[in-house]
Amino acid sequence: MPFTEDDIPQIDLEELENAANLIEDDLPEELSILPVRNTVLFPGIIMPITVGREKSLRLIKKAYKDEAYIGVVSQKNLGEDEPQKSDLHFIGTLAKIVKKIVMPDGNTTIIVQGKQRFELHELTQEEPFLIGKVNYLTDLSLDDSKSTKKNDGRKKEALIESIKEAAFKILHLSSDIPPEAQIALENIESPNFLINFLSANTNVEVKEKQKLLELPKVMDRAVQLLKIMHREIQLLELKSDIKEKTNSDLDQQQKEYFLRQQIKTLQDEIGDENDKDINKLHIRAAEKEWSDETKEFFLKEVERFSRMNPAAPDYSISLSYLEFMLDLPWQFTTKDLLDLNNAKKVLDKEHYGLEKIKQRILEYLAVLKLKNSLDSPILCLYGPPGVGKTSLGKSIAKALGRKYMRISLGGMHDESEIRGHRRTYIGAMPGKIMQNIKKAGSSNPVFVLDEIDKVSSDFRGDPSSALLEVLDPEQNDTFVDNYLETEYDLSKVLFIATANSLDTIQPALRDRMEIIQVSGYTIEEKIEIAKRHLIAKQRKNHGLQAKDITFTAETLRFVVEGYTRESGVRSLERQVASLCRNVAKSVAMEEDYQKKITPKEVERILGKPSFDKELFEENETVGVATGLAWTQYGGEILSIEASLSKGKGRITLSGRLGDVMKESVSAALSYLKANAEEWNIDHQLFDQYDLHVHVPAGAVPKDGPSAGITMLTAMVSAYSRRRVKNQLAMTGEITLHGKVLPVGGIKEKILAAGRAGITEIVMSKRNQKDIEEIEEHYIKGMKFHFVERAGEVLKLALVKEQDKTARPLEIQDVKQKNKSDKSTQKIRVIPSNPSKGKSGSVGV
Numbered sequence: 001m002p003f004t005e006d007d008i009p010q011i012d013l014e015e016l017e018n019a020a021n022l023i024e025d026d027l028p029e030e031l032s033i034l035p036v037r038n039t040v041l042f043p044g045i046i047m048p049i050t051v052g053r054e055k056s057l058r059l060i061k062k063a064y065k066d067e068a069y070i071g072v073v074s075q076k077n078l079g080e081d082e083p084q085k086s087d088l089h090f091i092g093t094l095a096k097i098v099k100k101i102v103m104p105d106g107n108t109t110i111i112v113q114g115k116q117r118f119e120l121h122e123l124t125q126e127e128p129f130l131i132g133k134v135n136y137l138t139d140l141s142l143d144d145s146k147s148t149k150k151n152d153g154r155k156k157e158a159l160i161e162s163i164k165e166a167a168f169k170i171l172h173l174s175s176d177i178p179p180e181a182q183i184a185l186e187n188i189e190s191p192n193f194l195i196n197f198l199s200a201n202t203n204v205e206v207k208e209k210q211k212l213l214e215l216p217k218v219m220d221r222a223v224q225l226l227k228i229m230h231r232e233i234q235l236l237e238l239k240s241d242i243k244e245k246t247n248s249d250l251d252q253q254q255k256e257y258f259l260r261q262q263i264k265t266l267q268d269e270i271g272d273e274n275d276k277d278i279n280k281l282h283i284r285a286a287e288k289e290w291s292d293e294t295k296e297f298f299l300k301e302v303e304r305f306s307r308m309n310p311a312a313p314d315y316s317i318s319l320s321y322l323e324f325m326l327d328l329p330w331q332f333t334t335k336d337l338l339d340l341n342n343a344k345k346v347l348d349k350e351h352y353g354l355e356k357i358k359q360r361i362l363e364y365l366a367v368l369k370l371k372n373s374l375d376s377p378i379l380c381l382y383g384p385p386g387v388g389k390t391s392l393g394k395s396i397a398k399a400l401g402r403k404y405m406r407i408s409l410g411g412m413h414d415e416s417e418i419r420g421h422r423r424t425y426i427g428a429m430p431g432k433i434m435q436n437i438k439k440a441g442s443s444n445p446v447f448v449l450d451e452i453d454k455v456s457s458d459f460r461g462d463p464s465s466a467l468l469e470v471l472d473p474e475q476n477d478t479f480v481d482n483y484l485e486t487e488y489d490l491s492k493v494l495f496i497a498t499a500n501s502l503d504t505i506q507p508a509l510r511d512r513m514e515i516i517q518v519s520g521y522t523i524e525e526k527i528e529i530a531k532r533h534l535i536a537k538q539r540k541n542h543g544l545q546a547k548d549i550t551f552t553a554e555t556l557r558f559v560v561e562g563y564t565r566e567s568g569v570r571s572l573e574r575q576v577a578s579l580c581r582n583v584a585k586s587v588a589m590e591e592d593y594q595k596k597i598t599p600k601e602v603e604r605i606l607g608k609p610s611f612d613k614e615l616f617e618e619n620e621t622v623g624v625a626t627g628l629a630w631t632q633y634g635g636e637i638l639s640i641e642a643s644l645s646k647g648k649g650r651i652t653l654s655g656r657l658g659d660v661m662k663e664s665v666s667a668a669l670s671y672l673k674a675n676a677e678e679w680n681i682d683h684q685l686f687d688q689y690d691l692h693v694h695v696p697a698g699a700v701p702k703d704g705p706s707a708g709i710t711m712l713t714a715m716v717s718a719y720s721r722r723r724v725k726n727q728l729a730m731t732g733e734i735t736l737h738g739k740v741l742p743v744g745g746i747k748e749k750i751l752a753a754g755r756a757g758i759t760e761i762v763m764s765k766r767n768q769k770d771i772e773e774i775e776e777h778y779i780k781g782m783k784f785h786f787v788e789r790a791g792e793v794l795k796l797a798l799v800k801e802q803d804k805t806a807r808p809l810e811i812q813d814v815k816q817k818n819k820s821d822k823s824t825q826k827i828r829v830i831p832s833n834p835s836k837g838k839s840g841s842v843g844v
Contacts, residue, residue: 027094027116031071032059033123033130034095035083040209041072041114042196043139051108059129060110060239064097071095071134072112073120074167074192075212085123085132091214093117094136114196117213139192139218159222161189167198168231188444194570195222200467204228235639254610278306281322298325298488306473321423324430325484328437333444333492335820337401338369346399351388352529355515355775357381361396376472380510381454383518384748388567390450392518396496397446405436410451415461418470418485430483433470433490444492450510453499464506471495471512519747520567522636522754522778527556540826542580551576558599562609564623567635567748570828579605618727622720627710627795628731628753628761629702630745635752637729639696642714644809647690652710655695658703664734665693670711671738671790672719679794681719691715706733706743709793711760716794721802722810728797730762731751738790742766747774750782760784762793 004250010057032057036049049072073092080087094115101109118134164185171182174545176834199221207230250839281302285295301550306319337343344364347358362762364377381389386670390406397404420431429435437443449471455463469475470490473784477491497513499505521529559579564571579597582605588591603609619626623642628635650668653662669691677682693711695702709732717724731749733741739841742764750771751763765786785796 001251002575009054027136028133030067030124030132031069031094031118032063033071033073033088033092033120033132035088035130036072036204037560039076039204040074040200040213040225041095041112042200042213043093043114043116043199044193044196046098046111047200048109048111049109055082055127055129055784057108060100061106062129063241064110067096069094069096069115070112070121071118071132072114074206083130086755088120088212089214090120091137091210091583092118092134092790093213106771109660113312120504137216156191156219159219159226160194163194163198163222163226163229165450166226166233167172169233170229170236173233173240191222191248198229199225200226203232206709246505270504273594277319278302280303281326284326287332288326289332294330295762298322301325317423317428321483324438328484328488329435329441329443330441331489334402334446336365336368337399338365340365340369343399347395350398350533351584352394352532353521353525354388354392354518357518359516361399375780378473378495378497378513380497380499380505380513381516381518382453382502382515384520384567386566386570387499387518387520388568389518390448391442393407393446393448393496393498396494400446400494402494403440403442403445405440405445406446406448406450407432407436408450409463410454411456413458413460414462415463416464416482418466420481421486422482428483431466431481433479434481434488436486437490443489446492446494446496449495451499451512452497453501453504464509467509468506468512470495471509479538480842517747520751521569522751523557523560524777526560526564526569526572527553529569530556530560530576534569534576538573538577538580540586541577544584544587546581546597548587549580550599552596555597555602557600558594558609559602559606559706562611563602563606565611567751575606593792606747619724622721622723622803623714625709625710625717625724626729626758627713628729629704629706630748630752635745635748635750635758637708637758638707638750640710640714641696642711642718643692643694644689644718645689645692646683647695649687650690651691652692652693653690655698656817657695658701660703660705661695661707664705664708664711667736668715669735670736671734672712674714674736675738675791676719679716679720679789681716682811685719685809688811689809691718704734704743705741706731706745708732709740709790712790713797717798719809720798721806722798722800723803724797725760725799727758728760728762729758730793731766731792732787733760734790740764740787740790742770742791746770749779750774752781754778760785760796762787764788819828 007020034051038049039049042048052059059070062068072095073088073093075083075087076089077083077087094111094117096115097110098113099111101111103109115685117137117139121133121135123130123132147588167185168182171177171185174265185197188197195218202225203210212224212228215224236533260285270406287294290298299667301318301322305315305322306317308315323362330777340362344358344362347354351358360379383389383390384523393406394404416431417560417608418431418433420434430438433447436447437445449467452467455467455803469479473491476493477489478487479490480487502510502515524756530551533551539546539549559575563575566572577601582593583597585591623644625639625640625642627640630636651665657665672681672687673683675684694712696706710731712734713724713730716722731743731746733743735741740763746763747770750761759781760783762785765788768786770782785792787796788792792805
């Protein structure tokens with residue numbers, strides 16, 4: 001509700017001019033203090049004040065009733081509801097409450113008249129309202145002040161005249177000031193009141209008004225007021241010029257455009273918005289810890305930015321860039337937790353097994369603790385899916401007390417996603433490395449580069465090549481993002497890459513990383529992981545309590561062996577989740593159900609087992625041998641079959657074999673022919689019987705050298721009619737002279753053999769070192785034969801007697817055959833539909 005004329009008391013100007021001329025002896029030593037916000041009261045001035053705080057209302061009630069003086073003091077801290085002395089300015093104004101008005105909305109407004117300045121020494125009371133001890137300040141009139149110089153009087157007269165002229169000019173330039181103000185100004189005779197009147201009504205911030213009030217000499221106050229008024233005149237003249245410039249093009253349809261043009265021109269001339277942004281940038285830059293080169297680069301960019309028009313398109317782009325530079329942590333790092341025992345507890349708690357990786361992390365921590373500084377290693381964890389490579393990175397961050405960041409590189413094909421875009425492009429952004437460093441807020445996070453083996457490339461560049469600089473400890477301390485355009489130190493970042501296979505990683509990139517293999521889990525390890533982690537996690541995810549569902553070790557083994565066939569535990573977790581969902585449904589519907597999950601209950605919920613516990617097939621016939629293979633998903637056993645049929649010595653291969661496996665068949669057959677007598681094999685069999693070599697699972701592509709001795713064993717078994725021993729598998733490459741060469745993927749193959757129930761394994765003697773590195777519990781119950789020659793393999797693998805159930809091979813008399821009937825031995829490969837990708841291929 002606005003004030004009416006009746007609300008505001010009518011006071012003669014002469015009374016106002018005499019308001020400050022009080023006798024100091026008549027005033028109290030202590031005053032009730034009224035803190036005010038966003039306003040300053042000057043002596044002799046009448047102004048309304050709205051009061052809302054409880055203490056202030058109590059003060060007004062008592063002072064108005066007693067007709068007592070109050071002290072009006074401006075607050076420094078506007079947000080403080082219970083101000084103390086430190087929250088108040090030390091100079092205030094003595095005032096008298098002229099009138100109190102209670103508004104319809106319940107707020108109280110008082111009309112006060114300023115009397116005299118005072119200095120607040122201390123607050124002597126805080127309840128029920130503030131009371132303070134004050135010292136009154138007397139302002140001598142400019143007319144009464146003594147001067148020792150003759151021309152001082154003229155100076156004072158000139159100053160007062162200048163102030164009046166400036167005031168009249170402001171009235172002339174300002175269209176929103178009523179004409180009555182000029183009449184009032186002409187009738188003011190007291191220089192002191194004139195200065196106070198103009199100080200109270202000038203268009204400046206409260207801080208400047210308070211500075212005017214605090215000036216001890218009226219002369220100084222007058223000089224400062226004149227400066228403020230001249231500044232106001234310049235602003236009003238500029239506004240008038242802007243109006244004149246735009247009036248020439250103004251019409252009725254251009255009013256909206258005029259307003260925008262007026263604001264734009266004002267910003268061009270004053271540069272207020274730009275200055276505000278620049279000041280903020282300088283304040284934030286002063287708090288940053290960065291190198292001299294970076295600081296110099298930043299200041300040059302700020303200088304260039306300061307010359308920009310705020311309305312220009314590049315203005316916001318440059319501002320975003322400078323703010324991004326300030327948002328980066330630069331030399332700020334989080335403090336590492338160097339408690340090795342605690343780190344070991346964290347790693348052991350969150351991950352079962354993986355001892356080699358844990359040992360590497362603890363070694364890193366130990367060196368960091370002893371040396372207090374260490375270049376972060378670049379680790380690459382590779383292994384089948386679901387074995388905990390990615391989650392291990394999060395555990396490492398927790399153990400170190402560092403921030404954790406992760407980006408997925410799978411399918412990434414644009415180099416700019418790593419190195420960023422140049423700022424000249426529209427919509428340019430930093431690369432994912434720098435974006436995540438900014439998000440982490442520190443320069444030493446644990447940074448997981450997930451699926452580094454699945455990076456692709458196209459015409460936009462090769463992200464793998466961009467990663468060469470990121471992952472090189474000798475170069476990444478001066479990494480330059482295209483967007484940032486200055487060096488950034490990544491040497492403190494602990495990069496951890498994950499991959500399923502090393503074959504698709506660029507050799508130069510692979511050379512920069514410390515490769516750590518994360519092998520698949522045994523059945524016992526999967527059961528233990530389910531007990532420690534998976535069951536509790538799925539209970540929580542499905543809103544179940546421990547009492548609602550329980551698993552026995554027998555049940556978990558049944559689920560692992562019958563419903564999963566992988567190296568990791570993702571499929572196992574899905575099966576546990578299915579069981580928990582079924583129980584959650586029963587709990588929600590308040591049905592009776594069996595809380596203890598048994599194998600029978602598992603079959604009811606999940607259906608019949610998808611896999612047989614025993615994958616190894618008994619060698620009931622000749623010509624069948626078991627090999628070991630491995631894929632990016634883990635190890636597998638591979639059955640290789642060789643069959644003979646009457647013919648002319650042709651060779652047929654089937655089972656989607658790759659070129660390397662085809663060559664292994666040729667090498668094995670050549671060795672067999674050269675050493676046939678050693679195994680009592682008649683050479684005529686090679687001409688009179690066709691050989692067919694088949695590897696089951698014909699839809700899956702297979703390739704690799706390690707099936708050489710398995711191929712040879714299957715062929716010798718077929719030609720000699722001697723079966724291969726049961727529960728025996730083999731892996732190794734063969735040469736034409738019968739040497740057995742080492743192969744890779746030994747641990748995965750051993751795990752696959754263990755799952756299949758194989759107890760004997762034949763491999764190259766040069767693979768013995770790989771077995772020695774495998775933990776004891778992986779190879780418990782297995783017998784290993786380390787060989788150097790193919791003959792040793794055959795002696796170990798074949799039974800001594802011929803299989804009586806196998807059909808004997810008949811040899812036709814060579815003399816009865818015509819020489820022209822002899823045909824050249826050829827290899828025939830049964831064609832099959834080529835696979836579009838290698839994702840499901842088996843490496844042997």
